[in-house]
Amino acid sequence: MAYEQTTARLVLEDGQVFEGQSFGANGESFGEIVFNTGMTGYQEVLTDPSYYGQIVTMTYPLIGNYGVNVDDVESRGPNVRGFVVREFSEIPSHFRSMDSISGYLKKNGILGIAGVDTRMITKSIRSEGTMKAVLTTENTPVEELLARLSEPFARDQIDHVTTQSTYRSPGGDRRIVAMDFGMKSGVVRSLLARHCDVIVVPARTTAEEVLSWQPHGVMLSNGPGDPEDAPYAIETVKKLMGKVPIFGICLGHQLIALASGARTEKLRFGHRGVNHPVKDLKTGRIAITSQNHGYVVAPESLEGTDLVLSHVNQNDGTVEGLVHRHLPVFCVQYHPEARPGPDDSDYLFDDFMKMVDDYRAGRWVSYAEAE
Numbered sequence: 474m475a476y477e478q479t480t481a482r483l484v485l486e487d488g489q490v491f492e493g494q495s496f497g498a499n500g501e502s503f504g505e506i507v508f509n510t511g512m513t514g515y516q517e518v519l520t521d522p523s524y525y526g527q528i529v530t531m532t533y534p535l536i537g538n539y540g541v542n543v544d545d546v547e548s549r550g551p552n553v554r555g556f557v558v559r560e561f562s563e564i565p566s567h568f569r570s571m572d573s574i575s576g577y578l579k580k581n582g583i584l585g586i587a588g589v590d591t592r593m594i595t596k597s598i599r600s601e602g603t604m605k606a607v608l609t610t611e612n613t614p615v616e617e618l619l620a621r622l623s624e625p626f627a628r629d630q631i632d633h634v635t636t637q638s639t640y641r642s643p644g645g646d647r648r649i650v651a652m653d654f655g656m657k658s659g660v661v662r663s664l665l666a667r668h669c670d671v672i673v674v675p676a677r678t679t680a681e682e683v684l685s686w687q688p689h690g691v692m693l694s695n696g697p698g699d700p701e702d703a704p705y706a707i708e709t710v711k712k713l714m715g716k717v718p719i720f721g722i723c724l725g726h727q728l729i730a731l732a733s734g735a736r737t738e739k740l741r742f743g744h745r746g747v748n749h750p751v752k753d754l755k756t757g758r759i760a761i762t763s764q765n766h767g768y769v770v771a772p773e774s775l776e777g778t779d780l781v782l783s784h785v786n787q788n789d790g791t792v793e794g795l796v797h798r799h800l801p802v803f804c805v806q807y808h809p810e811a812r813p814g815p816d817d818s819d820y821l822f823d824d825f826m827k828m829v830d831d832y833r834a835g836r837w838v839s840y841a842e843a844e
């Protein structure tokens with residue numbers, strides 16, 4: 474097949490330069506480089522707003538073989554700063570496919586590089602930690618790119634991905650306010666599937682405004698960046714705790730921890746993939762989970778707070794879930810809405826519904842009381 478070949482370069486902060494084939498848009502794009510180990514789900518990865526500002530490397534060697542479609546999106550369009558693959562498929566094959574991965578990236582102005590050693594890139598990230606990187610189809614000298622990589626990146630990611638205005642998806646009689654820090658559509662879909670009337674509000678909505686909807690529950694969404702860069706959200710969560718049942722996912726989980734006096738820290742290279750084993754300490758069951766995070770709650774910082782560890786990562790022992798001792802608040806670091814990934818943790822949305830219904834009916838029992 475005739476294919477216009479353009480060279481692209483990926484330059485890492487540590488000075489490594491990878492030359493490959495451009496298969497996306499032309500230009501120059503800076504971001505934090507991370508890797509995702511999912512064998513499928515590349516379109517959900519591209520459109521997950523938590524990747525805003527990041528260049529994503531896929532460890533699976535062939536990407537794009539089932540094309541792209543209008544259903545597998547987690548937001549309006551791709552949020553990544555760049556996409557790095559070993560090989561991309563030029564001839565997608567799937568009954569739902571409407572475009573190729575390269576066509577999709579080009580249409581959305583996203584840079585892509587193929588034909589590079591993604592194993593080596595991943596090993597570098599694993600040993601040196603998450604790094605800054607630049608993807609370019611231009612002739613900018615490496616020294617100039619490295620000089621720009623030594624400058625700090627903006628830290629206001631949430632403001633770029635949150636909804637600009639409040640919107641409502643009617644679906645039932647449980648009124649849930651979802652705080653959108655860069656929410657995946659899967660979260661709203663999971664609530665709508667459970668007869669919720671979902672009111673999605675911008676990240677900087679105050680606690681008073683949230684409560685003015687008289688919600689039966691509040692959902693704190695996933696989102697990009699360091700949770701400590703959103704002090705306004707920590708403040709809001711602090712004020713909401715105890716007023717209404719709360720369920721937090723990923724960034725939402727981290728905000729609950731920070732609002733409760735615990736600490737978050739950066740993982741060396743993060744968890745991004747669809748097969749992370751997590752143990753539910755209450756049932757002893759292990760779920761295979763979908764994950765995408767670079768920060769984590771520091772376990773020792775839970776001491777002296779009212780939060781109890783509820784879920785633990787079986788690969789590295791990190792904190793994966795928390796429950797409040799006295800208030801209707803719980804959260805997980807991973808993605809029960811999956812998309813991509815297994816539905817093992819879907820039950821957490823049912824738990825949230827139970828909490829909402831019990832609280833509303835005046836029969837909710839706290840963790841401490843149940844013990």
Ligand SMILES: NC(=O)CC[C@H](N)C(=O)O
Binds near residue numbers: 699767768769
């Ligand atoms: N998916 C998320 O919500 C990620 C949370 C946060 N941005 C992190 O990287 O840890």
